[in-house]
Amino acid sequence: MRNLKSKREITQMRRAGLAVWQAHQIAAELVRPGVTTGKIDAAVDEYYTEIGGFALFRNYPHGQRGKPAFPAVTCISVNDEVVHGIPGPRVLEEGDVVSIDTGVRIDGWCGDAAITHPVGQVESEPAKLLEVTTGVLNLAIELLAVKKRWSEVAQEMAAYVSDHGFYTVESFVGHGIGREMHEDPQVPNFVNKTLRASGDFPIEPGLVIAVEPMVNIGTKRVKSMPDHWTQCTFDGKASAHFEHTIAITEEGPQPLTVGPTPEEENLGILRKNTAT
Template sequence: MIIVKTPEEIELMRESALIVSKTLGMLAQEVKPGVTTKQLDKLAEQFIRDNGAEPGFLGLYGCPSTLLTSTNEAVVHGLPTDEPLKEGDIVSIDCGALKNEFYGDHAYTFEIGEVSPETKKLLEVTKESLYIGIREFKTGNRVGDVGYAIQKYCEDHGYGVVRELVGHGVGKKMHEDPEMPNYGKRGRGKKFVEGMVVAIEPMINMGTHRIKQLKDGWTIVTADGKPSAHFEHNVAIVNGKPEILSTFNYIYEVLGIKSDEEQEFRAGNLVL
C-alpha cells in the first residue's frame, strides 16, 4: 500500500534527507586513498547522532553498520572493512538517517583520486540517468515510466541495468511501496499521485547486468567483476511535479564541483 505524505510530513522528511546529505558532504572531505570504510562508518555515525538523528541502517534487518560502502565491482550493500581505499577506486556510500520518525536515504559514488576515463564515464551516465528518471516522477505517470527512462539511457550507453535491486517508497519505514525498478515499460505499474515520496536509485554496471551475493550475506557484486555505480535521491511529488528532498550540493562544495543539475527539482528554485 502506498502511504501518501502530507505537506507537513514532507517537510519532516526533508529534514531527515538533509541530515544524510550533510553526512555525505562531511565524508567527501575524508574519502581519499589510505582511508578505510570502517573509519568512514565511525565518522558518519557520530555526525548523524550529533545532528539529532539516529543512523537509519544500523540494526535495520540486522545491518551492522551506519553506512553501506560498495567499492569497485560491489554494486550495493557492501559492509565497511579495514581495507584502505586506493587511488583509482570508486566507492558508493549509501547512508540513512531517522529523525522525527521519518527516514532519509540516499547515496553517492565517489572517485578515489584519479579514476580511469571508462569508470568516470560510467559514473557520469549513471548520475545523469538518476535525473532523467526523476523527471518522470510526476502525477499521472507510472512506475514503468521512470524505469524505462533510466534503462533506455543507460543501455544506450552500453551498460547493464541491475534487475534484482530496486528503489522504493520511503517514509516512517525505510522501505515502503512502491518498488521503483530501474527498468520497465512506459505506462506500466502503479500510478504516481500527489504526496508520494520515493528513493530513486540507479544501480548501473559497466558490463553485464547480472550480479551475485558474497558470503557475508550483504555485499552484492557484478557477476563479471567490472565496476558498478550507484546514485540515489529522495523525491516527493509536490504540486504534481518531482521535488528533490536530498541534495549533492554539500558534496560538491567540498569537491569544488559547480552544478545546477538539481535546480529544476527545487521548489521556487530554492538553492540549498
C-alpha cells in the first residue's frame, strides 16, 4: 500500500528535508582525524533541540520487543560498518570512510538522509567506492524521471554497481516516508523474485521514498555485531551509504534533503555551520 502525498504535504516535508540537510552540514564540519563519532552525534542532537525537531533515530524502535532502543540521533558507521553504527568514543583516523545517517520530524513530517565522507586522504579503492555509491544514487534520481515502475530503476542501479566491480547490499533497503520514518513501500536497490511478484510499485506523483543504496567493496554479505545494531561487511572491507528523501511531483523527482534555494533561506530552521 502506497501513501501518496499532496503537493501541500510535500511542501511540508521539504522543511524536514532542509533540517536533515542542515544537520549533515553540521556533521560534515566535524569529520576530520581526531574527532569522536560521539562528538558528531552531539552536535546534530544540539541542532535538533535548537529547532524543536524530533530525532527519529533516538530510542527507535520505541518499545518494540526484541530490539534494544537505539541510543543516538545519528547512525555513524566507519569503514567496514555498513549501517546502524552507534556513535561513541571511537576516534576518526586519517583514511577512514564514515557514513552518517540521520532523520528528523518537523511539524509532523519526516526527513531522512545519509552521506559517506572520506576522513582526510583515503586510498584509491575506498575513494572509488564513494564515487560509485554517490553515482548510483544520482542515477536513481535521474531514472525516477523516466521509468514507470521501481523495478526498472532498481535493476539499473544494481547493474551500475556491478559494472563498477562492487556489491549492492541486499539485507537492507529503502522505504516510503511521510508522517512516519518507515512507511510502505519497501524500496530495494536490486531486483529479486519478491519485488517482481508482489513488491513492485508505480512511480507516480505523490510518491515519497527514501532511496538509500549501500555498496560494499568485496561482498554483499553483512553480519550483525553484539550491540544488536551495527552491521558490518562479512569480509571486513569498506562499505558506503548514501540516501535522499525524494518526492515524485508532476514536474519530476524532487530530492527533499538537498540544500536550500534562495527562497528557502529564511524558513527558520537553517543556521550557519559551526565546528568546535
